Amino acid sequence: MTALPQYERLEAPGLWRETPQAQRREVIVSFGNTSLVISDDRSSAALAHWSLAALVRRNPGTRPALFAPSEDPGEELEITDETMVEAIEKVQAMIEAHRPHPGRLRRIGWIGTGAVALFGLLLWLPGALVEQAARVLPAPKREEIGRMVLADLERSTGVACHSSAGDLALEALADRLGGVAQIAVLPHRLGGARILPGGVVALGQDTLIGLDTPEVAAGAILVAQAAQTGEAPVHAFLAWAGAGAALRLLVTGDLPAREITGYGAALIATPVALPQRPTETDALLAAFKTAGVASTPYAYALDPSGETVLSLIEADPFRGAPAPEPVLPDAAWLALKDICS
Known part of the structure; x- marks a missing residue:
């Protein structure tokens, strides 16, 4: 009824x-x-x-x-x-x-579809902003951000070391390796180097102590570069800073220092690991060969016994033979070693 x-x-x-x-x-x-x-x-x-x-x-x-x-x-x-x-x-x-309500069901369907699309957009948009900003950022702005990150690093490590002869040695090392705009030596143990946006490199003082050869410092930079696994340093920074910083860069072309505060400490807390897979090791050794740097000195600086770094020793592209040219002249290397004195 x-x-x-x-x-x-x-x-x-x-x-x-x-x-x-x-x-x-x-x-x-x-x-x-x-x-x-x-x-x-x-x-x-x-x-x-x-x-x-x-x-x-x-x-x-x-x-x-x-x-x-x-x-x-x-x-x-x-x-x-x-x-x-x-x-x-x-x-x-x-x-x-x-009573059946086809129109209501359609509306519910459209609302559901819209909600899914909006959720997808919210998931996609931050990553897209980071990707776009990292792609279009000009080289001078990348380098500027790299120097700002270096300044933030100095909050944790102390001000970068300088001397007239030491600074000239760092410029020579940057030219020798290629793709490096600036190298700064920090009076702190970094466990190697950190690659910052714009080709700026932060080098720990620990890479200048130990074996009496500049190959250790050069090797630390090459390993840090290889550890990026294809992700540009500016992309890694923007992924940390978030979509808001990426959007601000895209709209205004500028980035306040407060957006960078804390990234230096995050870099220090993230150690640079040696590659584990054979293909990655092969790529690293190829980078040593291209740069004309022997990998054995760096390997022994990591592990004096050589047991955990055999791949870098046995497959050293210059094993048993000198590199095409020294990483640094002796005088420049001595000046670099004393830069924090």
């Missing part, structure tokens, strides 16, 4: 007219199984059956209530009985709740 059980025997008086021009007449309104039954109040003869599912309220919220069997002009029923009006509206609400 369509009607709610509590309204099966509900009846109420009403005023009904068959056409807009007809006189209104008194009727009795009652519920049928699926319809509203309109009967003559004297003879009880049924005058009309209106489908409850199609019933239309012409004046919502107003009393007396006016109902019609459809949206089309024609029959009309006026009811003043509050209980009957409430019953009709409850039954209609029940029918509406059980």
Whole structure:
């Protein structure tokens, strides 16, 4: 049954007219199984059956209530009985709740699709901003950011070491290795070197102590370069700084120092590891060969026994033979060793 059980025997008086021009007449309104039954109040003869599912309220919220069997002009029923009006509206609400709503399902589908798309956009956008900023950033700006990162490193390590002869030796080492804009020696143990944006290199003083050869310092830089595994230093920095910093760079071309604060400490806390896979080791040894630097001195600086660095010793591209040219002349190497004195 369509009607709610509590309204099966509900009846109420009403005023009904068959056409807009007809006189209104008194009727009795009652519920049928699926319809509203309109009967003559004297003879009880049924005058009309209106489908409850199609019933239309012409004046919502107003009393007396006016109902019609459809949206089309024609029959009309006026009811003043509050209980009957409430019953009709409850039954209609029940029918509406059980009726299929394709449009609503479509809206839900569109909303769901939109939510998924928005979620995907939120996941994709930060990475896309970082990628775009890292790709379009000009070389001078990269180098500027590298020097800002170096300044942040100095907060943890102390100011970079300088001397007239030592600075000239660092310039010679940068030229010797290629792809390096600036090398700074920090008075702190870094466990090697750190490659900063723009070709700026931070070299720990520990690379100048130990074996009496500049190949150790050069090797530390080559290993740090190889450890980037294809990710440009500026991309690594922007990934750390976040999408906000990348967006600011794209829009204004500038980056406040506060966006860099803390990155230096993060670099110090992240050690540079030797490659583990054979293909990576081969690539590192190829870099030593291209740079004209022997890998054995660096290997023994890491492990004097040589046991954990056999691949760098046994496959040294210049094993048993001198490199094409010294990494640094003796005088420059001595000046570099004393740069922090």
